Amino acid sequence: MAAVRAVVYFGLLLSLKRVPLPVSASSTGEDKECRTGEIPEFPTFLQMGLNLQSLGEDDGGHSSAMLSKVRTGKAPCPSLFPDCVSLPQICENSSPNMFRLGRANAAGSANNPDNLVLDLTNVLANRAKVQVLVMALFKEGAYTDDQGLLAERATPLEDTSSTLLELRLSADGRSVDVYKPAMDLRTSDPQSVYALRAGVGNGLQASVPRLHCTSGTSGTSGTSGQERVIVDMSTLLELGFFVVDTSTLGFETTIIKAKDYPTNLDITVDYGPRVPLLRVGYTMVLLPEVPMAARENDDRLLYFDTQYRDKGSHRKQVRQKLSEAVDSHVSMIWRYNLRRLPDHTIRFYVDPSVPLRWRPYFKKGIEAWNEAFTLIERPAAVRAILPGDEDWPDDYDMSDVRFSAITWDVSEETLSMGIAKVDPRSGEILKCDVIMGDSWVKSYLDELEMEWVNFTNFLSKTPSVSVLMQQGLVEPGKTPLRRILELLQQGSADRKSRSFGFAAAYMQKRLPSNELQALLGSGLQEIVTHEVGHCLGLRHNFKGSLGVSQDCLRDFHCTALHGTTASVMDYVPVNLPRPGEALTHVWSPTIGEYDKLVIRYGYTHMQSPANDPGLEKVLEDVRRLAEGMQTCYDDDLYLGEDPSCLDYDLSADPLAYWEQQLDLYADVQRNLLEMSVAPRESYNLYGRAVHSILAGFLPEMGINAVYYLGGINNTYLHKYPDQSRRARQPMPADTQRRALAIILRILRPNSQGLLPPASNWPYLVNGNQLDGAIESVDLTDLVRRLRRLLLEEALRFERLLQVHKQENLLGPTEADAFPVSEFLSTLVYGVMSAGLDKITSDDERDLQRIFVQILSSKLPSDTEFIPAEVMTQLQYFRSFIHEMAEGALDRLPTTANGAEWSQCAAFNQTCTCTGLVRLRIENRSSSGLWSGTFKRCLPNDFMLNASDTDSPLSWCECLSLTKTDLDQREAQRLHVESLRHMLTSVVPGKV
Structure with missing residues (x-):
């Protein structure tokens, strides 16, 4: 009204x-x-x-x-x-x-x-x-x-x-x-x-x-x-x-x-x-009549900023081009104005909603930033005010601009946020609030119980790839890798719980209540420090983890001094000791060296005018020091090029961290039934835990390893006469080889000990009994989905082009390259290492069949978009596997009374067959090979792409495989024959 x-x-x-x-x-x-x-x-x-x-x-x-x-x-x-x-x-x-x-x-x-x-x-x-x-x-x-x-x-x-x-x-x-x-x-x-x-x-x-x-x-x-x-x-x-x-x-x-x-x-x-x-x-x-003096943003020091276009003509600055003095782009960093604050102190008020038990850790997390301010002679620039303190204000209100508050929120997600309110005229932060979700404690406790460690909350932290595909959010080989990373990691705008493996370090250890609370409190302390960093104006730096070595991570005194990352504004997992090693800092106990440098850039000499030459000298020194550190922005994570910008990796050698994690998962699988299900609890907890590893964490690790293939480390360097570093550098060839080895290891989860032991299979059920829904966990389907996802991503055209691009970044005299030929040969030899001329397991045959199907699908279409040398390599390795199949068929004798294929269903009809079913399409020799009693005769059911004109010309055939005419040698021969058919099935005119 x-x-x-x-x-x-x-x-x-x-x-x-x-x-x-x-x-x-x-x-x-x-x-x-x-x-x-x-x-x-x-x-x-x-x-x-x-x-x-x-x-x-x-x-x-x-x-x-x-x-x-x-x-x-x-x-x-x-x-x-x-x-x-x-x-x-x-x-x-x-x-x-x-x-x-x-x-x-x-x-x-x-x-x-x-x-x-x-x-x-x-x-x-x-x-x-x-x-x-x-x-x-x-x-x-x-x-x-x-x-x-x-x-x-x-x-x-x-x-x-x-x-x-x-x-x-x-x-x-x-x-x-x-x-x-x-x-x-x-x-x-x-x-x-x-x-x-x-x-x-x-x-x-x-x-x-x-x-x-x-x-x-x-x-x-x-x-x-x-x-x-x-x-x-x-x-x-x-x-x-x-x-x-x-x-x-x-x-x-x-x-x-x-x-x-x-x-x-x-x-x-x-x-x-x-x-x-x-x-x-x-x-x-x-707002004050006279805005705070703005400070110029610099892409080597990651601050939030206010940007605008200053229209008109302006006096040219020393480092500007003439065109930059017209309609200039201005970027001002966000920061508090210490001069305008009482006692020149940034105060954060810990809201009464924060439980009393956690308030001391919140205080430590807030005031950890004073280590950086001490270097600019402001040792008490940041202060935490707790309820009950002598100077706790009687008129406190979390919405009041006078109070930057840290609240404890009832949230359905495990996240935290730091939200600043800024004077857009100058970048001055007037107020900043941190929202902490109370589910952090639940998330940590689900991984570390005082008596029983369990893994039942994993699906709430990392969505499984199988669920994403069932919801139509991920289509292997077609969904951009950037989108898959976003879905797997649920974005990076908010801080989320991602601390898998926490429990494994304590499988045989029960913590007293006071030690447990201290451990959880230190985790909350690190999160608060991160969010307060946002409130001080700092953005994420997902390369911070590269600033701390693995040796330092295992040294308690080293992590006490340097933290577990060079920037607490990174997202890093928990720092777990190896089996038999002493416990070090699980979470970063302090800010990193990069954080100190960023604070120095934003908050030093706040009283100096912007044109003070002395100030410019100090700031330029900081900029040059920043060039010696690794940095990247949130958006760099999803551009698909720089894998060193991944979040939730650890140490200067992330691949070593993932290799260690695979060892950890194998150890976890051996003990997971006992760890996940306490006496009188439902076995569906075990199924959920297994599902979370196979459909959540292993795919994520595999996707991260794929990211390294063709990876390029991009650096925010500026031009100086003495500059010796490069703004872009391909990932070392040995690093890419190790990444591919991780992928091959994940493709064989059974032989790597990443599947549950067979003795535990009778207990693999998943669901929610309270809701009246429970089902058995289909390990075969999970493994098949995992393989298809990783192989599709490794062989997608964009990845092949990325490998080709980074190969050409190096000069002709530089030998440290990872070419497309080595990538494909390593992948082919790794997948086909079991050979075709001897009997292999069903699991090996399944891996080979998925790989050959994906490899052959890369040839018939879109050849005009692939460089000739890349297409030549694809054709060569297709021919190589085809020759393997031809030779194997000559060396594999068949049974005396070999079965024959017979038509069992027309297009869009159901084939009833005890044995193997294949789809035949006119102009193709054969496509697909499947087992099953009932099979719908449609290309989509065989995971094949066929045009509308091809589909009516297709039919299904059955190869009866009864106990009297089937042995392992015959199954191997049929498998090899199916691979050969896949490799020779092409659309006329396309190749």
Whole structure:
């Protein structure tokens, strides 16, 4: 209703000529009411709408009809929120605060938004306009059993970069105009001001009518006789201060709390009519007239930044090209302004929602950053304030801009976030909140129980590839590798629990309660340090793990000094000792060397002007030091080129870490039944644990290894005369060979001990018995899916092109290359190592069949997109395996009474066969070979691609394999024959 009222007011005010606003005394005893000046030209209904005296009063039904809300019967503010009830009537509020909140009418309900008004007199007294930042977050979570979590406590509701508003008193003095200035386009060129203003518009959002106090009140108090500037708050609340989409919350509002402070105000509002109500906390802060001096961003030191285009012509800087001085691109890092903070200290308030047992670890995690600030002579720049501390504020509110809060949220996911609110004019961080999901402790405890270690929570952390494929999210060979990585790792915007293997280190060890709590606390401490780093302005650096050697990771004194990564802004797994080794730091206990360097760049010499040559010398020294460290951004992770940017790897030798993890998984499988299922627990816990390894962690590790094939290490280097490093460097050939060895190892999970022992197979069930659904775990299907995924990704055209590209980065005299020929030969020899001319296991035959099917599928199509040398290699190795098959058939004798193929079904019919089924397509000798009693005669069922014109010309044939005519030698011969058929089945004209 208020939104409609604002539009009506605005239109009418524009249509009226400017008239004086006489202040008349009331003779009705109502001289302490706030109302508008009496303007005879205004229509009657408009006077009633502007007359605050009518709010909450009976005036014959006219104004109550105009101002009625859908919600009725609003109760007074709860006693829990006395600030709302104690709001003074606005005309009696003589507070010196820049913003003054108050009630329009003493008789009106305090929680009725129509009765809440804002006095802007002090803030606009000496300025024609002011700039403010508006912030909004959910003050309470909202949960229903039928819909789940509708709102998570402390979740932000506005975009950090677009919350700046500008308030101006209109030219005629009758309204306060609200603008949302364009921040992506600005100008410091005086000659471009008019063009920019005309080109982008003024950003006017609304014009809020001005209300007035009558004479005889305290309406002139504190303003030297100047008339007050008062506006109705209901419009701003219903429109979400122009930064929150309230249409998704509901336009019916109830004020729960309202409080003003020297330079900011806080309002808590319930939005309806949906049930439960959604409680939102707004804070509006006055931005300083003079913004903080900005500091230039540098891509070697990873800060969050504010970017904009400075239109017009500018003075050329020393390091600029002439073109860069026109319409310049500006990037300013985010950082706190220590000079503006009390005691020059960044305070983080640990919210009362954080359990008491974890607060000391939160404090350590926060204040760990002082190690970096000590190097710039600010040893106490960061401080944690806990509930119960002497300086814990009585008026603490997590939505208040004065308090950067760390909250403990009830969340369905294991994650954490650090969210900064920034002055977009300068990059100054005004407030930053950290949201910690309470499921971190549950996640860790699921991996390390005091008495029973279990693996039952893995699927909630890493989605299995089989589930992703069943949902249609992953199609082997077709889904981009970048997308698979995103699905496997669930993105990297939020910090998530990924600490598999934690339990294995303690399989034979039960921890006392105090040791367990300390271990979990140290994990939470590392997460808090990471999120506070975001609050200080730092971005992720997923190459931080490369800065610590494996030897250091096994040395307690070394990790105490350097941490487990050169940057705590990396995502790293837990640092587990090898069997028999002493326990070192499981989580990083401190910030890394790179973190210290970044803090030095952002926070040193904050008082120096930007053009101070001494400052530039200090910053340039830091930039040069940064070039000696490895860095990468979030987006580098998914560009598909630089594997050293992967998250959740560990040490300067990530492949050694994964090799160690494979050894760990093999050890885990031997003990997993005992580890995952306690007495009187369901065996479905065992099935879930096995499923999580085979369909979750092994595929992820394999995909990461594929990422190294053709990998290129890209570095953010700048040009210097003494620069000896390269901006891009192929992964060493030996590193790529080791990555391929890891892939080959995962392709044979049974021989590598990565499958459960056969004695445990009778207990492999998976599901949720409480929901009445349970099924057996199909190990064969999981292994087949795993193989198909890894082989499709290793042989996809994009990967072959990547290997070819990195091969050509090296000069002709440089020998350390990993060519396509070596990649394919190693893969072919590795998969086909069991040979074809001797009896092999069903498992080996399955691996060979999947590989040959994928390899042969790469030849008939898209040849014009593949370089000739790559296609030549593919054709060569197809011919090589074909010759292997031909030779094997000559050396493999058949049974005396060999079975023959016979047609069993036409296209789209069902073949009933005890033995092997193959699909025949006209113009092809044969395609596919499958076992089974029933088989649908469709190309898709044989995992083949066939055109519509081919499909009706296909049929199925059966080879009866009964006990009397089948032996292992015959099965091997049929297997070899099927491989030969696959390799000779081509579409005419394509090859």
